[in-house]
Amino acid sequence: MATGKDILAAAVSQLGVKESPPDSNRVKYNTWYYGREVSGPAYPWCMAFVQWCYAQAGAALPFKTASCGALLRWYREHQPECIVKEPEPGDIVIFDFPGGAATDHTGVFERLRGDQVTTVDGNTGTANDADGGAVMRRARSGRLVAAYIRPRELEDDMKRYQTIEEIKQDAPWAAETVEKLVERKALGGTGAGLDLSADMLRLFVVNDRMGLYPAGGK
Numbered sequence: 665m666a667t668g669k670d671i672l673a674a675a676v677s678q679l680g681v682k683e684s685p686p687d688s689n690r691v692k693y694n695t696w697y698y699g700r701e702v703s704g705p706a707y708p709w710c711m712a713f714v715q716w717c718y719a720q721a722g723a724a725l726p727f728k729t730a731s732c733g734a735l736l737r738w739y740r741e742h743q744p745e746c747i748v749k750e751p752e753p754g755d756i757v758i759f760d761f762p763g764g765a766a767t768d769h770t771g772v773f774e775r776l777r778g779d780q781v782t783t784v785d786g787n788t789g790t791a792n793d794a795d796g797g798a799v800m801r802r803a804r805s806g807r808l809v810a811a812y813i814r815p816r817e818l819e820d821d822m823k824r825y826q827t828i829e830e831i832k833q834d835a836p837w838a839a840e841t842v843e844k845l846v847e848r849k850a851l852g853g854t855g856a857g858l859d860l861s862a863d864m865l866r867l868f869v870v871n872d873r874m875g876l877y878p879a880g881g882k
Contacts, residue, residue, distance in 0.1 A: 666723035669753055672772055673721070675771075678717075678786070679799055680799065689787075690703040691709055691786075693709050693716045694709045697709075708794075709786055710770050711731060713785070713787065714756055715729075723815065726815070726816075727739075727742075733767040735758070735770075743837070745835075750812075751773045751814075752773070753773060755773040756771075756772065757770060757781065757783050757812055758810045758812075758813065759771070760808060760809075768794045769785065769787075769794040771783030771802065776806070779806045780803045780806070783801070783802055785800060825859075825862075827856050831860075831865070835862070842860070844872070
């Protein structure tokens with residue numbers, strides 16, 4: 665499974681790539697995203713770049729969009745637990761620059777030093793933060809960040825969940841399934857000392873969705 669470092673490495677490997685010709689939005693990330701070569705003002709590509717980085721690392725995002733605002737809305741509606749306060753390398757950063765729309769740009773988080781957020785972005789430049797035509801490493805004020813998103817694909821597989829309360833807090837998407845299994849004594853009867861990995865939680869949830877743990881079952 666991909667890690668945040670894998671996502672960041674994919675982004676860093678692209679530093680210096682530019683659209684060609686300038687001001688055209690003709691770039692390989694758009695070609696990958698749309699399945700054909702495109703150009704023109706209708707095809708800004710900062711989000712296409714982020715989508716490409718995740719796909720290249722083997723962690724394709726669950727919602728395909730070229731819109732920063734659409735991605736943030738999807739996560740708020742479907743996976744709000746993935747919107748985090750403390751960023752880690754590989755997270756998606758959504759920016760809100762002064763004026764204009766509520767969401768203007770996106771990049772891949774690299775580090776935070778003081779109030780300076782460093783990201784690797786597509787379609788940026790020193791003369792135009794949100795439409796600069798190149799893949800660059802940028803440092804900006806944290807005040808410009810609208811949200812940090814950590815897709816489920818980047819969960820720490822080394823983490824072990826010991827209690828239902830811990831699962832409710834850190835992996836709420838699995839809490840209902842685990843409670844069901846504890847109630848049936850399939851897992852630790854008190855819900856303590858469960859010692860479950862993220863992969864185990866995913867397996868239980870998939871089985872539950874497939875109907876292997878029917879309501880009222882034993």
